[in-house]
Amino acid sequence: MQSPRVLYFRPSCGRVATPKGVSVRNYDLDFLKKFSLVILFLAVVTGGLIWLSAMLHRSVPPQESQTAIQAQLNRIAPVADVYAGSTGAALQAAAAAAAEAQAASQVAYGGTLDGGEIYGNLCAGCHTAGVAGSPTLTQADWASRIAQGRDVLYTHAIEGFTGSTGFMPARGGNPALSDEQVIASVDWMLENLQ
Numbered sequence: 741m742q743s744p745r746v747l748y749f750r751p752s753c754g755r756v757a758t759p760k761g762v763s764v765r766n767y768d769l770d771f772l773k774k775f776s777l778v779i780l781f782l783a784v785v786t787g788g789l790i791w792l793s794a795m796l797h798r799s800v801p802p803q804e805s806q807t808a809i810q811a812q813l814n815r816i817a818p819v820a821d822v823y824a825g826s827t828g829a830a831l832q833a834a835a836a837a838a839a840e841a842q843a844a845s846q847v848a849y850g851g852t853l854d855g856g857e858i859y860g861n862l863c864a865g866c867h868t869a870g871v872a873g874s875p876t877l878t879q880a881d882w883a884s885r886i887a888q889g890r891d892v893l894y895t896h897a898i899e900g901f902t903g904s905t906g907f908m909p910a911r912g913g914n915p916a917l918s919d920e921q922v923i924a925s926v927d928w929m930l931e932n933l934q
């Protein structure tokens with residue numbers, strides 16, 4: 741008699757085998773959790789720093805360099821405007837008048853009326869050596885000039901004079917000299933002719 745067939749079912753057949761390292765998997769998860777926490781913490785710190793710097797940037801006014809400001813002002817200064825047209829002419833005239841007034845208000849050589857001192861400080865530069873055709877302190881150089889009369893000499897010395905020998909600048913080139921000072925110098929020169 742044929743022995744009946746016995747069917748054996750393998751209990752594990754058709755099932756996925758349970759991985760052996762269950763504890764290892766848990767260990768990985770634990771590590772991942774802690775690692776994520778660290779990453780999260782760092783992300784929060786980074787975000788905080790970004791926020792802080794943004795706040796500071798907004799609340800602290802930026803420092804402007806004076807040089808940069810000046811350079812900018814120079815760039816945008818309406819140079820052409822100032823010196824162009826009637827506005828420019830008026831401004832230039834005003835500036836010239838202001839400079840003249842300032843020079844006139846200064847006292848030359850302490851306001852001395854000592855013609856010799858003024859001559860030594862200023863007029864001698866030309867007149868002692870006869871620079872640029874200026875008359876030296878000799879009778880010969882002055883005879884024809886004195887003949888014009890002192891008032892003319894005073895006026896020429898104060899206002900300036902271009903004659904046949906050269907150019908005499910107004911007030912000897914120092915606008916701070918007063919009329920009296922120029923006159924005193926001319927007198928001193930005429931008294932000291934050789």
Ligand code: HEC
Nearest residue numbers: 863866873874885896897903904905906907908912925926
């Ligand atoms: C930059 C040179 C220079 C200086 C500085 C100078 N002079 Fe003269 N001066 C001359 C010249 C040049 C002449 C001659 C002009 C001519 O006759 O052509 C002259 C002429 C004169 C005359 C004669 C003007 C005339 O009508 O003949 C007098 C006065 C005079 N100077 C006074 C002075 C006095 C005062 C000072 C000082 C405050 C002075 N000068 C400074 C160059 C100068």
